[in-house]
Amino acid sequence: MRGELLPVSAEMRRWDAETITSGTPGIDLMRRAGRAVADVILSEARWRSAPVLVLCGPGNNGGDGYVVARLLAEAGRRVRVAAFGGELRGAAALAAADWPGPVLPLEDAVPDPADLIVDALFGTGIGRDLEGEVAGIVGRVSDSGAAVVAIDIPSGVDADSGQVRGVAIRAGRTIALAARKPGHLLQPGREYSGCVTVADIGIPSEVSHGAGVLTVANEPAAWLATFPRPGSISHKYDRGHAVVLSGGPSHTGAARLAARGALRIGAGLVTLVTSARALSVNAAHLTAIMIRVCDEPDELSDLLMDDRFNAVALGPALGIGETTRAWVAAVLESDRATVLDADALTSFAGDAQALADLIGAGREHPVVLTPHEGEFARLFGKGTGLSKLDRARRAAADTGAVVVLKGPDTVIAAPDGRAAINENGSAYLATAGSGDVLVGLITGLMAQGMDAFEASCAAVWLHAAAGGRFGPGLIAEDLPDLMPGELRLLLTAGDVTSA
Numbered sequence: 033m034r035g036e037l038l039p040v041s042a043e044m045r046r047w048d049a050e051t052i053t054s055g056t057p058g059i060d061l062m063r064r065a066g067r068a069v070a071d072v073i074l075s076e077a078r079w080r081s082a083p084v085l086v087l088c089g090p091g092n093n094g095g096d097g098y099v100v101a102r103l104l105a106e107a108g109r110r111v112r113v114a115a116f117g118g119e120l121r122g123a124a125a126l127a128a129a130d131w132p133g134p135v136l137p138l139e140d141a142v143p144d145p146a147d148l149i150v151d152a153l154f155g156t157g158i159g160r161d162l163e164g165e166v167a168g169i170v171g172r173v174s175d176s177g178a179a180v181v182a183i184d185i186p187s188g189v190d191a192d193s194g195q196v197r198g199v200a201i202r203a204g205r206t207i208a209l210a211a212r213k214p215g216h217l218l219q220p221g222r223e224y225s226g227c228v229t230v231a232d233i234g235i236p237s238e239v240s241h242g243a244g245v246l247t248v249a250n251e252p253a254a255w256l257a258t259f260p261r262p263g264s265i266s267h268k269y270d271r272g273h274a275v276v277l278s279g280g281p282s283h284t285g286a287a288r289l290a291a292r293g294a295l296r297i298g299a300g301l302v303t304l305v306t307s308a309r310a311l312s313v314n315a316a317h318l319t320a321i322m323i324r325v326c327d328e329p330d331e332l333s334d335l336l337m338d339d340r341f342n343a344v345a346l347g348p349a350l351g352i353g354e355t356t357r358a359w360v361a362a363v364l365e366s367d368r369a370t371v372l373d374a375d376a377l378t379s380f381a382g383d384a385q386a387l388a389d390l391i392g393a394g395r396e397h398p399v400v401l402t403p404h405e406g407e408f409a410r411l412f413g414k415g416t417g418l419s420k421l422d423r424a425r426r427a428a429a430d431t432g433a434v435v436v437l438k439g440p441d442t443v444i445a446a447p448d449g450r451a452a453i454n455e456n457g458s459a460y461l462a463t464a465g466s467g468d469v470l471v472g473l474i475t476g477l478m479a480q481g482m483d484a485f486e487a488s489c490a491a492v493w494l495h496a497a498a499g500g501r502f503g504p505g506l507i508a509e510d511l512p513d514l515m516p517g518e519l520r521l522l523l524t525a526g527d528v529t530s531a
């Protein structure tokens with residue numbers, strides 16, 4: 033996969049083990065990890081005179097902590113170490129043996145507000161909720177208000193899901209080892225991690241890229257290479273023809289937002305399909321976007337016989353129930369690249385199998401589902417105990433569709449296992465109609481032939497970039513018209529990068 037890989041803990045263990053097998057002892061990895069963290073601390077002017085309290089756990093994260101303690105003490109810093117757990121093993125035992133100072137029991141550690149706390153209690157190996165004396169120290173750290181630097185990931189945050197295991201340390205700074213993990217991007221882990229940087233600890237790229245990691249951070253590096261750009265001989269028919277279905281006479285705005293999004297992102301032509309009853313209200317508001325009247329699903333099926341209509345979106349403000357299911361069936365049977373959102377999803381509440389059956393196995397063109405958490409739960413159930421990443425991945429595999437599970441940490445998952453986590457989301461996007469525009473952006477990119485997963489990633493990122501840059505006062509109507517500016521920045525930066 034292109035872009036920044038986000039290994040889960042099992043994948044991280046494989047990176048570790050393969051690096052060790054290929055000749056780097058575990059203690060060397062641990063010393064590099066400790067060196068990287070110590071260097072960050074020593075380079076920060078605001079921490080120059082702070083006494084350091086290193087909290088060490090019973091595994092390799094604790095081992096990293098002992099290395100940091102030794103290096104900071106060697107650099108002349110005042111360092112206390114407090115540790116939890118029984119006997120250390122392997123590289124962690126070697127690192128602890130190199131720490132020449134005393135080790136306090138964890139329950140005796142009293143953080144001072146002036147301390148710099150190094151959190152080396154747990155990393156990717158957390159196996160259960162924090163309780164007892166570790167939960168106690170997490171509370172005391174938080175009450176002290178001291179600055180916290182977390183090694184790899186804040187203790188208590190699950191590296192795979194971003195969920196808090198009982199309680200967790202809140203870090204101002206986190207130094208992720210070798211790579212960020214999904215838990216640094218998924219909420220609430222992202223909130224707990226503070227500012228995250230990655231330390232290179234010498235995992236060879238053959239190891240990291242050979243391990244089949246399928247999760248990436250959603251950034252242009254993941255999809256810019258296939259982002260559609262009009263060629264010098266393009267005409268509008270080369271840029272695809274998107275179709276958006278309108279709701280009834282008093283529910284037409286959502287489809288127009290989507291249609292404008294599709295046009296602004298570069299679809300050559302966009303047609304809004306409306307009932308005769310909603311024709312005049314739609315016609316009064318549209319100029320570049322064309323209109324066709326279809327009162328029944330059969331009429332839409334006939335329209336879609338023309339394969340120039342190559343991408344279809346439906347769901348926003350369409351109404352919930354059998355009628356919408358019939359429109360969805362007609363579109364899916366036509367086998368066009370399709371985006372299903374909102375009411376098109378909720379009309380299948382509790383019956384995801386019926387939707388999966390309509391999507392079918394043998395179709396040529398992809399389907400994208402764009403639920404928010406509520407729509408997702410109604411369609412697929414709550415998926416209790418699964419991470420947001422796993423829920424989206426499972427839904428994608430079960431339905432054969434790309435799933436865009438929206439939220440402040442939107443996850444995009446493909447049926448083949450690829451997934452991306454978005455992190456440029458903006459609270460300003462939480463405004464009526466913003467999701468409708470996103471539907472249009474995805475549809476417009478698919479109309480131009482972009483892969484459905486990459487189109488979804490690109491649309492989510494551009495939508496968020498536009499919302500974040502505009503900021504206060506954003507309304508959904510603004511979003512399509514912010515695309516030219518975002519595209520200019522994206523494509524110009526891309527040209528510079530690829531030059």
Ligand SMILES: NC(=O)C1=CN([C@@H]2O[C@H](COP(=O)(O)OP(=O)(O)OC[C@H]3O[C@@H](n4cnc5c(N)ncnc54)[C@H](O)[C@@H]3O)[C@@H](O)[C@H]2O)[C@H](O)CC1
Pocket residue numbers: 044047048061062065089090091092093094095096153154155156157158159160161162163166183184185209210233
């Ligand atoms: N990524 C790399 O290449 C390197 C990573 N390093 C560091 O190693 C940790 C992962 O180490 P691991 O030993 O697998 O796990 P932890 O240190 O996170 O903890 C495991 C330890 O803790 C016990 N435990 C788990 N949960 C709890 C709990 N809730 N309460 C009490 N005890 C718990 C468990 O039984 C184990 O004993 C990684 O994050 C990096 O920091 C290497 O140092 C360098 C290479």
Ligand SMILES: [K+]
Pocket residue numbers: 093151152153154155182183184185186187
């Ligand atoms: K930690």
